[in-house]
Amino acid sequence: MRVSFNWLRDFLPNLPTDPTVVGNDLTRIGFEVEGTTTLGRWLSGLLVAEVLALSPHPQASKLRIVRVRAGAREEDVVCGAANVPAPGGKVCWAPPGAQLPGFTMAAKEIRGVMSPGMLCSEQELGLAEAAEGILILDATTPSGLDPVAHFGLADTVYEVNVTPNRADALSHLGLARELAVVYGQSLQQPGHETISIGGDAPACDVKIEDAKACARYQARVLSKLKVAPSPLAIRMRLLACGIRPISNLVDATNYVLLELGHPLHAFDRDKIKGAISVRKARPGERLVTLDGVDRSLESGDTVIADESGPVALAGVMGGAHTEISDSTQRVLLEAATFDPVAVRRTAKRLALHSESSHRFERGVDAEGIARASERAAALLCALGGGQQNDAVVDRYPAPAGKRKAFLSLSTLRRLSGDPARSLSAAQTTLERLCEDVAQEGQGDDARVVVSVPSYRPDINVEADLVEEVLRHEGYETVQPRRAIFNAVSLPNPEAPSDRARRRLVGAGFNEVITWGFVPSGLLAAMAPQAPQEHAPLVTGLRVANPISADYEVMRTSLLPGLVEAAKRNITRGSDSLRLFEVGPVVHRVAPPDGAAVFAEQATHAAALMCGSQAGWLRPGALLDFFDLKQAFLTVLTGFGFAQAQLRAATDIPYLHPGVAARVYLQDSCVGALGEIHPLTRKALRLDQPAFFMELYLDLLPSHSAAVRTALPPRFPAATRDISFWVDTQVSAQAQSDALQISNEPLLRQVTVLEDFRDPQYVPLGKKGMLWTLTYRSDERTLTDEEVDAAHAKVLAALKSAVSIELR
Numbered sequence: 082m083r084v085s086f087n088w089l090r091d092f093l094p095n096l097p098t099d100p101t102v103v104g105n106d107l108t109r110i111g112f113e114v115e116g117t118t119t120l121g122r123w124l125s126g127l128l129v130a131e132v133l134a135l136s137p138h139p140q141a142s143k144l145r146i147v148r149v150r151a152g153a154r155e156e157d158v159v160c161g162a163a164n165v166p167a168p169g170g171k172v173c174w175a176p177p178g179a180q181l182p183g184f185t186m187a188a189k190e191i192r193g194v195m196s197p198g199m200l201c202s203e204q205e206l207g208l209a210e211a212a213e214g215i216l217i218l219d220a221t222t223p224s225g226l227d228p229v230a231h232f233g234l235a236d237t238v239y240e241v242n243v244t245p246n247r248a249d250a251l252s253h254l255g256l257a258r259e260l261a262v263v264y265g266q267s268l269q270q271p272g273h274e275t276i277s278i279g280g281d282a283p284a285c286d287v288k289i290e291d292a293k294a295c296a297r298y299q300a301r302v303l304s305k306l307k308v309a310p311s312p313l314a315i316r317m318r319l320l321a322c323g324i325r326p327i328s329n330l331v332d333a334t335n336y337v338l339l340e341l342g343h344p345l346h347a348f349d350r351d352k353i354k355g356a357i358s359v360r361k362a363r364p365g366e367r368l369v370t371l372d373g374v375d376r377s378l379e380s381g382d383t384v385i386a387d388e389s390g391p392v393a394l395a396g397v398m399g400g401a402h403t404e405i406s407d408s409t410q411r412v413l414l415e416a417a418t419f420d421p422v423a424v425r426r427t428a429k430r431l432a433l434h435s436e437s438s439h440r441f442e443r444g445v446d447a448e449g450i451a452r453a454s455e456r457a458a459a460l461l462c463a464l465g466g467g468q469q470n471d472a473v474v475d476r477y478p479a480p481a482g483k484r485k486a487f488l489s490l491s492t493l494r495r496l497s498g499d500p501a502r503s504l505s506a507a508q509t510t511l512e513r514l515c516e517d518v519a520q521e522g523q524g525d526d527a528r529v530v531v532s533v534p535s536y537r538p539d540i541n542v543e544a545d546l547v548e549e550v551l552r553h554e555g556y557e558t559v560q561p562r563r564a565i566f567n568a569v570s571l572p573n574p575e576a577p578s579d580r581a582r583r584r585l586v587g588a589g590f591n592e593v594i595t596w597g598f599v600p601s602g603l604l605a606a607m608a609p610q611a612p613q614e615h616a617p618l619v620t621g622l623r624v625a626n627p628i629s630a631d632y633e634v635m636r637t638s639l640l641p642g643l644v645e646a647a648k649r650n651i652t653r654g655s656d657s658l659r660l661f662e663v664g665p666v667v668h669r670v671a672p673p674d675g676a677a678v679f680a681e682q683a684t685h686a687a688a689l690m691c692g693s694q695a696g697w698l699r700p701g702a703l704l705d706f707f708d709l710k711q712a713f714l715t716v717l718t719g720f721g722f723a724q725a726q727l728r729a730a731t732d733i734p735y736l737h738p739g740v741a742a743r744v745y746l747q748d749s750c751v752g753a754l755g756e757i758h759p760l761t762r763k764a765l766r767l768d769q770p771a772f773f774m775e776l777y778l779d780l781l782p783s784h785s786a787a788v789r790t791a792l793p794p795r796f797p798a799a800t801r802d803i804s805f806w807v808d809t810q811v812s813a814q815a816q817s818d819a820l821q822i823s824n825e826p827l828l829r830q831v832t833v834l835e836d837f838r839d840p841q842y843v844p845l846g847k848k849g850m851l852w853t854l855t856y857r858s859d860e861r862t863l864t865d866e867e868v869d870a871a872h873a874k875v876l877a878a879l880k881s882a883v884s885i886e887l888r
Contacts, residue, residue, distance in 0.1 A: 082251055083322040086237040088340070091271040092257035096264065100237035106263050110552050112250060113242040120208055120321055121234035126179030126186070127201070128152075129231070131224040132170045140192040147200065149174055152225030159196035164214030171218035173201045173228050182207035208234060209320045218313055232313050238321050248443035249536040252342025262513040262553050284471035285353065285413055290360035292478045294383040295395065297447040298359055298417040299454050300474045302350050306330060306467035308407050315464075324436065329464035330405045330412060333457055335436075343416065343445060343453035344437035346385075346393060347461075350411035352403045355388035359395065359417070366391055369401045370433070382427045383419055396424035396441035397433050412461060416454035418445040447481060448535035481535060488546040489528040496547040499560050504529060507550045514549055515540075577720070577778040578663045581686035584719035588712045589695075590661040590688055595642025597665065598624060598632035603641035606764030608734035615734050617668050622680050635667040635680075639687035640735060640757075640773055644765045647689055656769070657692025657704075663778075684778045688712060691771035706740050706756060709772040713744060713754050720781060722746055726814060735761045736773070744776075752776040798829065798857040799868045803876065805885040806847040809838070816850060816883060823878035827863065827871040830855040849888065 086100045097103055104114040130149035138144035138159060147160050151174055158174065166172065176198040179186040182205075188197045203209035203216055218228065229235050241256070249255045261268045284302035289295050308328050310316070315336055316326040324335050334345040362378035368391045369375045376394075378384065383395035393399040396419040405412070421444050428438040454473070462468060488511075490504045504520070508529050512518045517532035533540045540546065551559065582592060601621065608615040621634030636642065639662050647658050663686045670681045690709060694702045710727065717725050726745045731738040733753055741755030754774035762771065807816065813833050820831045837849035854875060856868050879885065 082241050082243055084239045084241050084253060084256060085318055085321050086239070087233055088253045088318060089257050089260065092254060092269055093260055093264065093266050094269065095266055096260065100239075103260065104237075104239055106260065107239065107241060107256065109555070110259055110263060111244070112247075112256060112259065114239045115242050116240040118238040118240070120236045120238060121206065121229055122237070123182060124180060124206060124229045124234065126176065127206075127228050128154075128174045128176060128179075129218060129222050129224050129226045129228050130172050130174035130200075132166055132168050132172060134168055135165060138192060138194060140194070144192065146194065147172075149200075150224060151176075154225075156197045157194075158198060158200055159191040159194055160200045160215065162200065162202070162215040164217065165200070166217055166220075169220060171220055171222045171224065173206070173216045173218060175199055175201050175205075181205060203317075203320065206234070208317060216313070217310070232317065234317060236317075236321055245443055246539040248440060248445065248538075249342065251440050251443070252338075252340060254341050255536075258514075262510070265513075283474045285350070285474060286356040287474045287476050288356060288358045289476050289478060290358055291383065294361065294420045294423055295359040296418050296420075296479070296481075297450050297475070297477045298357075298415070299450050299476070300357060300416075301414050301454060301458055301469060302411060302471050303414060303458060303461050303465075303467045303469050304350075304411045306410055306412055306461065306465035308405070308409055308465070311464060328405065328407075330409060330461060333460040333464055334414075336460060337453055337457040338436060338440075341449065341453050341456060342440060343449055344396070344440055345453060345457050346399050346415040346437075347405055348392065348399070348403045348413040348415065349405055349409045350413040351409075353387050353392065353413055357413075358386050360384065360386060362391065368392075368394060370394065370398045371401055371404055372398070372433075373401060376431060379430070381423060383423050385415070394427060394431075394433070395419045397428050397431070397438045398435060412467075414454060414458055414461065416450045416457070418447045418450060444538055446536040447477070451475070484533040484535075484541075486531045486533050486540055486542065486546055487528050488531070488543050488550075490525060492543045493547055493550070496544060497551060497559055499558075501560075506554070507546075510550050510553050511546065514553070577781060578684055578686070580719055581663055581716055581776065581778060582661075584716045585661040585663075585686065585688060585712070587719075588659075588715045590659040590690075590712070593643065593646045593660050593662050594664070595639075595646060595662060596632055597636060598627060598629075599634060599636045599641050600631050601634050603645075603765065604634060604637060606761055607638060607640060609760045609764050611734065617670075618734070620669060622667050622669060637666055637668055638735075639664060639666065639685055639775060640689075641765065643687060643689040643773070644757075644767050644771070647691060647771065648765075648767060651769070657695065659688070659690045661686065661688035663687075685775050686716065686778055687773065687775040689771055689773050691769055703770075704772060706754075706772060709754050709774055710742075713752065713774050713776070716776060717744075717746075717751075722782075725751075730755070734758065746782055749780060749782070750777075751780050794857060794859070796858055796860075796862050798855050799863055799865075801854050801856070801868065801872045802834070802851065803854065803879075803887075804835075804849065804851045805887045806844060807850055807883060807885045809846060809848045811883055813850075816852070816879075819879045819882035820852065820854065820875055822882055823875050825871050825875050825878075827856045827858060827867070828854060828875055829857045847886075 086103065090096050104117060108114050128151040130151040132147060133150055134148040136146045138146055144159055144161050145165065147158050147165055149156060149158055175181060175186045177186055177188045179198060186198045188195060200215045202212035202214060204212040243250045257268060285300055287298055287300050289298055308330055311326055311329045311332040315332055319326050319332060319335055322339050326332050330347055334347050338344050361380055362382040362384050366378045367375055368378060378391065384391040385393040385395055392403045419441050421442050424438055424441040428434055458469060493504060493507055494500050494502050504527050508518055508520055511529060511531055515531045516534055519530050521528050521530055531546060604619045604621050605612060608619045612619045618637050621637050623634050627633040643660055643662060646660055650658055665682050666685050667680050667682050670679055690704050692704060694700060694704060714725060727742040728745060730741045730743045730753060733741050735758050736755035737758050743750050744752040752775055757771045757773050817831055832853050834853055835851035837843060843849055854872065856863060856871055
C-alpha cells in the first residue's frame with residue numbers, strides 16, 4: 082500500500098519532520114516500509130501563472146505562444162499542449178533557473194521563437210508517471226505563488242507492507258493511529274464535516290436479502306451535483322497513492338478509501354430503477370462491469386441490484402450502466418461491508434483485483450460505515466456543489482456487540498519470556514490502542530480487561546494482546562534467553578552431497594526426493610536381458626516391515642526413482658526435463674571368504690535428462706550424450722577435479738552399450754553415464770529417450786579441493802583455431818592432453834569444436850578435428866607476435882605427440 086507522509090501529518094501534525102524517521106518507526110512496529118518515493122522535494126523556482134492570451138506559433142501549427150503573467154512578470158512561453166486554458170486560467174510555469182527533476186530550466190529557442198521556460202505537466206514535475214497535457218491549476222489561485230509550497234506538492238510516499246490480518250491499517254487513518262501510540266500524540270480528525278439533511282423520507286429503499294453476505298448497507302442520495310475536475314491537492318494525493326483521478330464525484334470516494342480505509346461506491350441515482358437489494362446472483366444473470374466487460378455471474382456472487390437486475394458486483398466492481406458520467410447530477414452513495422470470503426472468491430474467479438476488493442477481502446469494519454459515508458458525502462457536496470435532502474438509509478440486521486479480551490500477568494510474562502515485565506506498563510500501552518482498558522485483581526492474579534475496538538478483529542486472545550504490547554514497547558526490550566534444543570545436522574557447503582547438489586542446480590537440474598524403498602520389479606527392469614549376471618543390482622535388500630507391499634526392497638540405484646519422477650512430469654506436459662537426486666543406495670555384498678552376505682550403503686548423486694535443449698543457442702535441439710557429459714564434468718569441477726577420463730562401457734546393463742561410459746579419476750571409477758537402454762526404458766514404461774548419470778560420492782578422492790570464487794580476467798584473451806586429420810583411434814582426450822603437453826603458460830583453455838567423419842570427404846581411417854585454443858596473460862594484453870609464438874610452441878608439441886596432418 083502506498084502511503085503519503087503529508088497525509089499522515091494531517092492526522093498527526095507533530096510528526097517528526099524527517100520522513101525517514103517515520104518510515105523506520107513504521108517498520109519497527111510491524112508495518113514494513115519496502116521502499117520510498119520522493120515527490121516534488123527537489124522542485125524549486127516554479128510559479129503560478131495566469132494565462133493572458135494565446136496565439137499561433139509562426140513556424141509550427143502544433144505549437145502556440147502563451148502569454149502568461151506571474152505577479153508583475155509577463156512572458157511569452159511556447160507550448161505544445163492541447164489543454165492550455167483560456168485567458169484567466171492558471172498554469173504552472175517553470176521560468177529559466179527553475180529546478181525540475183534531473184535538470185535546471187533554461188531559455189530555449191523553439192522553431193525560431195525564444196521560450197523563457199515552459200508550462201509543466203504532472204509528469205515533467207515528477208508527480209505522475211504519465212500526463213495527457215499540462216497541469217491546470219484552480220483559477221482562484223493567486224498568480225506568482227510557489228505551487229509546490231501552496232499545494233503541498235513536495236511529499237514522500239512509502240510502500241508499506243500491511244499483513245493480511247491488519248485490514249484496519251490499510252488506510253492513512255489506520256497507520257496514523259499506530260504512529261500516535263509511538264509518539265504519544267493525540268490523533269486529529271481532519272475533514273470530519275457534517276452535512277445538513279432537509280427531509281425525513283429516504284430517497285431510495287434498501288433491502289438486504291442475505292445478511293451473511295452483507296452485514297450492513299448504508300445509502301444516501303446527494304443532488305444538484307456538478308461534475309468537474311477535483312482540486313489539485315486531491316488529485317496529487319490520489320496520484321501519489323497510485324489511483325488515477327477521474328472526476329470530483331469519483332475522486333471523493335477514492336479519497337475516503339485511502340483516508341479511512343473504507344471502500345465506497347457512487348451510482349448515478351437517475352439510472353437506478355426502484356429500490357436497491359443486496360442478494361446472490363441468479364442463474365443466467367450478467368453484468369457489464371466498469372471495465373466494459375460483459376460478465377456471466379454465478380450463484381456465489383453477491384450483487385447490488387435494482388428492479389432491472391444487477392448494477393454492481395458487491396465489493397468488487399460497479400456496473401457500467403450506472404457509473405458516474407459528465408451528465409450526473411444525483412448520486413446514490415453506497416457504504417457497506419460484505420462477506421470477505423465471497424468477495425475474494427468472486428474477485429479471484431473474474432481476475433478483478435482492486436483497491437476496494439483488497440480491503441473487503443480482509444474485512445471492513447461495519448461500525449465505521451456511518452463515518453465513512455458522512456465524510457464522503459461532505460466531500461461530494463464540497464467538490465460538486467450539491468446537497469442532501471433525504472434521510473440516510475441504514476440497514477444493519479445484526480449489530481456487532483462489544484468484544485472483550487483479557488491479559489493476565491502470568492501470560493504476559495510467559496509469552497514475552499520476561500519474568501520482570503510489568504502489567505501496569507502493558508496496560509498503559511493498551512490504553513493508547515484500545516477504547517476502554519481496566520485492571521482487575523491484585524498480585525499474581527491481576528489481569529487487564531480490554532474493550533476491543535470494532536476495527537481490530539485480529540485481537541481475540543491473550544497472545545494477541547501480548548503481541549500488541551511487544552510491538553509498541555519494542556521487541557528489543559525482551560531479554561534474551563539461552564535456547565535449549567536438540568542438535569541437528571546443518572548443511573555443510575563442503576560436504577560431498579551438498580556440493581554435488583549446488584553444482585547440479587547450477588547446471589540447470591531440479592532436485593527430486595524419491596523413496597528409498599522401491600518395488601522389486603523396478604530393480605529387475607535395470608537388467609532385463611541378464612538378471613543373473615547382475616544380481617547385486619537387481620536384487621535389493623528386502624525390508625522386514627515395508628511401508629507398502631509394493632515398496633518391499635531397498636534401492637540399489639537412483640535410476641528407478643528418477644524415471645518414475647520423470648514419467649509423472651511427462652504425463653503433465655513437461656516433456657523436457659533435467660532431474661537429479663542425491664541419496665543413499667544399498668547393495669548386497671558377498672565376501673570372498675564365503676562369510677554371510679551383508680549390506681553396504683553408499684551415497685550417490687544421479688541425474689536424468691530428456692527432451693530438447695533450452696536457450697537461444699540450439700533451441701529445440703534434442704539432448705544427447707554430450708549434454709550429459711558436460712553436466713557430469715561440471716559436477717566434478719565443483720570438487721576441484723579438472724581432469725577426468727571417460728572410457729567406453731558396454732557392460733552396464735541399464736545403459737545403451739554404444740552410448741555409455743565410465744568415468745575415472747586416477748584410475749578409480751567414480752561414476753557412469755549414458756543413454757538408458759531401450760529395453761530398460763520399455764520395462765520402466767518410459768516412452769522417450771533419456772540420459773542418465775550416477776556419481777559415486779563415497780569413491781571420490783579424499784583430496785578434493787574447495788572451489789573458491791576468482792576475479793574475472795583483467796586482460797582480454799586471444800584465440801587460435803587448429804584443424805587436422807588424425808587417426809580415428811586417437812581419442813579427444815588424448816588430443817587435449819597433447820595440446821597441453823607443452824606447458825605453455827599463456828595457453829588457458831582448449832576446446833573441441835568439430836569431429837568430422839563424413840566418408841565422402843575424410844580419408845580412410847581418419848577423422849577431421851577442429852580445436853580452438855585460448856591464450857591470455859595475467860599481466861598485460863598480448864600482442865599478435867606473442868600469441869603466434871605460443872601457438873607455434875603448442876602446435877610443435879602436438880605434432881611430436883600425435884601423428885596429424887594439418888588441413
